[in-house]
Amino acid sequence: xxxxxxxxxxxxxxxxxxxxxxxxxxxxxxxxxxxxxxxxxxxxxxxxxxxxxxxxxxxxxxxxxxxxxxxxxxxxxxxxxxxxxxxxxxxxxxxxxxxxxxxxxxxxxxxxxxxxxxxxxxxxxxxxxxxxxxxxxxxxxxxxxxxxxxxxxxxxxxxxxxxxxxxxxxxxxxxxxxxxxxxxxxxxxxxxxxxxxxxxxxxxxxxxxxxxxxxxxxxxxxxxxxxxxxxxxxxxxxxxxxxxxxxxxxxxxxxxxxxxxxxxxxxxxxxxxxxxxxxxxxxxxxxxxxxxxxxxxxxxxxxxxxxxxxxxxxxxxxxxxxxx
Amino acid sequence: xxxxxxxxxxxxxxxxxxxxxxxxxxxxxxxxxxxxxxxxxxxxxxxxxxxxxxxxxxxxxxxxxxxxxxxxxxxxxxxxxxxxxxxxxxxxxxxxxxxxxxxxxxxxxxxxxxxxxxxxxxxxxxxxxxxxxxxxxxxxxxxxxxxxxxxxxxxxxxxxxxxxxxxxxxxxxxxxxxxxxxxxxxxxxxxxxxxxxxxxxxxxxxxxxxxxxxxxxxxxxxxxxxxxxxxxxxxxxxxxxxxxxxxxxxxxxxxxxxxxxxxxxxxxxxxxxxxxxxxxxxxxxxxxxxxxxxxxxxxxxxxxxxxxxxxxxxxxxxxxxxxxxxxxxxxxxxxxxxxxxxxxxxxxxxxxxxxxxxxxxxxxxxxxxxxxxxxxxxxxxxxxxxxxxxxxxxxxxxxxxxxxxxxxxxxxxxxxxxxxxxxxxxxxxxxxxxxxxxxxxxxxxxxxxxxxxxxxxxxxxxxxxxxxxxxxxxxxxxxxxxxxxxxxxxxxxxxxxxxxxxxxxxxxxxxxxxxxxxxxxx
Numbered sequence: 001x002x003x004x005x006x007x008x009x010x011x012x013x014x015x016x017x018x019x020x021x022x023x024x025x026x027x028x029x030x031x032x033x034x035x036x037x038x039x040x041x042x043x044x045x046x047x048x049x050x051x052x053x054x055x056x057x058x059x060x061x062x063x064x065x066x067x068x069x070x071x072x073x074x075x076x077x078x079x080x081x082x083x084x085x086x087x088x089x090x091x092x093x094x095x096x097x098x099x100x101x102x103x104x105x106x107x108x109x110x111x112x113x114x115x116x117x118x119x120x121x122x123x124x125x126x127x128x129x130x131x132x133x134x135x136x137x138x139x140x141x142x143x144x145x146x147x148x149x150x151x152x153x154x155x156x157x158x159x160x161x162x163x164x165x166x167x168x169x170x171x172x173x174x175x176x177x178x179x180x181x182x183x184x185x186x187x188x189x190x191x192x193x194x195x196x197x198x199x200x201x202x203x204x205x206x207x208x209x210x211x212x213x214x215x216x217x218x219x220x221x222x223x224x225x226x227x228x229x230x231x232x233x234x235x236x237x238x239x240x241x242x243x244x245x246x247x248x249x250x251x252x253x254x255x256x257x258x259x260x261x262x263x264x265x266x267x268x269x270x271x272x273x274x275x276x277x278x279x280x281x282x283x284x285x286x287x288x289x290x291x292x293x294x295x296x297x298x299x300x301x302x303x304x305x306x307x308x309x310x311x312x313x314x315x316x317x318x319x320x321x322x323x324x
Numbered sequence: 325x326x327x328x329x330x331x332x333x334x335x336x337x338x339x340x341x342x343x344x345x346x347x348x349x350x351x352x353x354x355x356x357x358x359x360x361x362x363x364x365x366x367x368x369x370x371x372x373x374x375x376x377x378x379x380x381x382x383x384x385x386x387x388x389x390x391x392x393x394x395x396x397x398x399x400x401x402x403x404x405x406x407x408x409x410x411x412x413x414x415x416x417x418x419x420x421x422x423x424x425x426x427x428x429x430x431x432x433x434x435x436x437x438x439x440x441x442x443x444x445x446x447x448x449x450x451x452x453x454x455x456x457x458x459x460x461x462x463x464x465x466x467x468x469x470x471x472x473x474x475x476x477x478x479x480x481x482x483x484x485x486x487x488x489x490x491x492x493x494x495x496x497x498x499x500x501x502x503x504x505x506x507x508x509x510x511x512x513x514x515x516x517x518x519x520x521x522x523x524x525x526x527x528x529x530x531x532x533x534x535x536x537x538x539x540x541x542x543x544x545x546x547x548x549x550x551x552x553x554x555x556x557x558x559x560x561x562x563x564x565x566x567x568x569x570x571x572x573x574x575x576x577x578x579x580x581x582x583x584x585x586x587x588x589x590x591x592x593x594x595x596x597x598x599x600x601x602x603x604x605x606x607x608x609x610x611x612x613x614x615x616x617x618x619x620x621x622x623x624x625x626x627x628x629x630x631x632x633x634x635x636x637x638x639x640x641x642x643x644x645x646x647x648x649x650x651x652x653x654x655x656x657x658x659x660x661x662x663x664x665x666x667x668x669x670x671x672x673x674x675x676x677x678x679x680x681x682x683x684x685x686x687x688x689x690x691x692x693x694x695x696x697x698x699x700x701x702x703x704x705x706x707x708x709x710x711x712x713x714x715x716x717x718x719x720x721x722x723x724x725x726x727x728x729x730x731x732x733x734x735x736x737x738x739x740x741x742x743x744x745x746x747x748x749x750x751x752x753x754x755x756x757x758x759x760x761x762x763x764x765x766x767x768x769x770x771x772x773x774x775x776x777x778x779x780x781x782x783x784x785x786x787x788x789x790x791x792x793x794x795x796x797x798x799x800x801x802x803x804x805x806x807x808x809x810x811x812x813x814x815x816x817x818x819x820x821x822x823x824x825x826x827x828x829x830x831x832x833x834x835x836x837x838x839x840x841x842x843x844x845x846x
Contacts, residue, residue, distance in 0.1 A: 018720025019727060026370060027762055028743065030450045069363045070510050079526060135560060143564055150570060151561055153528060156346055156355060156552050266557050271527045284720040
C-alpha cells in the first residue's frame with residue numbers, strides 16, 4: 001500500500017509544472033545557479049532513476065532533503081510531526097471522552113432534551129468549517145475575553161525544554177518544567193477544541209445510532225425482563241457491541257486528522273505537519289511532500305491495526321477467529 | 325464569510341486593552357509578527373525579505389543602504405575608490421569592527437566571504453558573478469581589500485550592501501563534507517552585526533539579542549534589547565496580535581486591514597511609496613500579444629486609476645518602466661493612460677482589428693489584489709471585443725509557465741522589486757539574459773535596447789550613463805512589453821512606542837532595518 005502511495009505521489013509531484021530548482025535558487029538566479037541546485041538534488045536525472053534512488057534512500061531511512069528548509073526531511077518531520085501528534089491525540093481523546101458518553105445518553109434518553117442538545121452539537125460539528133470555528137473561538141476566548149492565548153505552541157518568552165522525545169508535553173514533564181507544561185496546555189486549548197468538534201460530532205452520531213440499534217436487540221429485552229439494572233445493560237451489554245463500528249470510525253478519523261490539520265494549524269500558528277506539507281507543496285518541494293505522505297500513510301495503517309486489535313478485545317468472535 | 329469575521333473581530337477587539345512590549349530582564353524586546361519563515365540565514369545561500377531582515381541584523385556588509393531616497397553609506401568600509409574605468413575597486417575597512425566572538429573583521433574575512441558566495445554560486449552570487457572571479461579579490465593589507473573586475477562595471481558598489489561578511493574561522497571550523505559551513509550557517513551566525521541569535525525555533529519564532537558592545541555603537545539609548553520574529557500566518561491573527569499589543573510590528577496586512585488599524589489608538593502605520601512595481605507582462609513573442617499594436621491597444625484600454633483604488637489610494641502610477649526611486653529615473657512623456665479612442669486605433673492596426681480573441685491572464689492564486697486587477701482587465705478589454713480568461717495559479721506553477729516562451733501567458737501579473745537603486749538592476753529585467761525568469765515573462769526582444777543596457781553598465785561616469793538610461797526607458801515604454809502599472813506603498817502596522825523607524829524603498833517588501841529601532845515607554 002505504501003509503495004503504491006509513493007508511486008502516485010512521486011508521479012504527481014513530477015508532472016506538476018513548477019520547477020523546484022528554480023524556486024529554490026531564487027527569482028534572480030542565473031541558469032548556472034539553477035542547474036547547480038538541480039544537480040545537487042539529483043533533479044537532473046531521468047524520472048525512473050530519481051524514483052529508484054528515492055526508494056533506495058527510503059529503505060535506508062533517508063527521506064531526502066528539503067529544498068526549502070535545507071534540512072533533511074527526517075529532521076523536519078521530527079520537528080513538526082510531534083506537534084501534530086500531540087494536538088490530534090489530545091483532540092481525539094477529548095472527542096472520545098465526550099462523544100461516547102453523549103452518544104449513550106442521547107440513545108438512552110432518545111428525543112429528550114439531552115438528545116436534542118446532542119443533535120445540535122453533532123450537526124453543528126459537521127456543518128461548521130473548522131477554520132471558521134477556530135476563528136470564532138479565537139475571537140471570543142482569546143481576543144474578547146482574553147482567557148487564552150491567541151495562537152502558537154508556547155508563549156513568546158517561554159523557552160521550550162530540551163527536546164528528548166520532541167513531544168513537548170512529555171519533554172516538559174521529563175524536565176520537570178511545570179510552567180512550560182502549563183503554558184503549552186493553555187496554548188493547546190483552542191486548537192484542540194476546534195479540531196475536536198467535528199470528530200466529537202461524528203462519534204456522537206455513530207455511537208448514538210449504534211446504541212439505538214443494540215438497545216432494540218432481543219438479548220437486551222431479555223436482560224431487562226430478567227430485572228438487570230439499566231446501568232448494567234447499557235454499560236456492560238449494549239456499549240461493547242455499539243462500540244465496534246464507533247471504534248472503526250474513530251480509527252479512520254484519527255488517521256485522517258493526523259493528515260488534515262492544516263486549516264487549524266494555520267489559524268493557530270501551530271507548527272505541525274500540515275503547515276509543513278502546505279509550505280512544501282507551494283514551493284514544489286517534492287521530497288518533503290513524499291515524506292509527509294509516507295508518515296500519514298503509516299499512521300493510517302497503524303491506526304487501522306490498533307482498531308483491529310481493539311475489535312478482538314471487544315468482540316470474542318473476532319478474538320477466537322484470530323486465535324484459530 | 326471572511327469579511328464577516330473581520331467585521332466582528334474589529335468590533336469586539338476595539339475595546340480590548342493593549343499590554344506593553346515584552347521584556348527580558350532590563351531588555352526591551354520588540355515582537356515582529358511576520359507571515360514568512362526564515363529557512364536559512366546563510367548570506368551566501370538565499371535572500372528574500374524575511375531572510376534579509378535577519379541577515380542585515382546579524383551581519384554587516386562593506387556598505388549599507390540607508391534612507392529614502394536610499395543612499396549607500398560606509399559601514400565596514402569607511403571609504404572606497406574606483407579606477408576611472410570602474411574596473412578596480414578598493415575598500416578601506418574600519419579598524420574597530422569585531423565579529424561576535426571577538427575576532428577582528430579583516431580584509432581576509434571579506435575576501436573569504438566574497439569567494440565563498442561566488443564558489444557556492446547561490447543567493448546573491450548572480451549579482452557579481454559575471455564580473456568578479458575569486459582570483460580578482462586581492463587582500464592589500466589587513467584593512468584594505470581590492471576587487472579587480474573582469475570588465476568595467478559601474479553599478480558594482482550598489483550590490484555590495486547585500487554581500488555580508490562572515491568570520492572564516494567560525495564558518496570553516498564548522499565545515500562538513502566540504503560544504504564551507506553551509507549546514508552550520510543555516511541556523512548559526514558568524515557575523516559582526518548588531519544582533520546575535522538567542523533562540524532559533526524553525527517555523528515558529530526566531531529570537532535575536534542586541535550585541536551591547538556593537539562596534540558601530542547604537543543610534544539611541546532606548547535601542548531595542550532584542551527581537552522576537554514570530555511567524556503569524558493568518559492575516560486576522562496578525563492584526564489581532566498588533567491590536568492587543570502582542571506584536572509591536574506587523575507586515576503584510578491587507579489594504580483594508582492597514583486602513584482599519586491606522587485609525588486605532590496606539591497604532592501607527594508608516595506609509596511610503598516603494599520600489600516594487602506592479603505590471604501585467606505581455607508575451608511579446610507568442611500568442612496574440614506578439615502583435616505590438618495589440619499590446620498598445622491593451623495598454624490604452626486599461627483603467628490605471630483602478631489600480632490605485634484597489635489599494636485604497638495607497639499607490640502611485642508608474643510613469644516609466646523604472647521605479648521612481650531608481651537612480652536615473654525619468655518620466656516617459658505620454659506614458660500609457662486609459663484612452664479608448666487610441667486603444668481602438670491601435671487595435672485597428674493589429675492582426676485582430678475587430679477583437680474577437682481571448683487572452684489568458686495568469687495571477688497568483690489567493691492574491692486578492694491581483695484578482696481584482698483581472699476583473700478590471702475583463703471590464704476594460706470587453707470594450708475592444710477581447711475576452712480575458714482569468715487563470716489563478718500557485719507561484720511555482722506561474723514561474724514554471726513563465727520559464728518558456730511557448731508557455732508564458734499572454735498576460736501575467738507580476739510584482740518586481742529591484743535589488744539595487746542602480747538603473748542597471750531594472751534595465752536588466754528587459755535584457756535577453758532575464759528570459760526565463762518570472763520578470764522576464766514578456767520575452768522582450770529589442771537589440772537596440774539590449775545594446776544600450778550592455779553599454780551603460782560599463783561606463784564609469786554617471787553623467788555619461790544617465791542619458792542612456794533615459795533613452796532605455798523611452799524605448800522600452802514605446803515597445804509596450806507590459807502594462808506599466810503602479811508602485812504600491814509599503815506599510816507596516818506599528819505600536820506607537822516603537823521609534824526610530826527608517827524607511828528605505830530598496831529593502832524588500834516586508835523588510836525593516838531593525839538596527840535603528842527603539843522602544844520608548846510612555
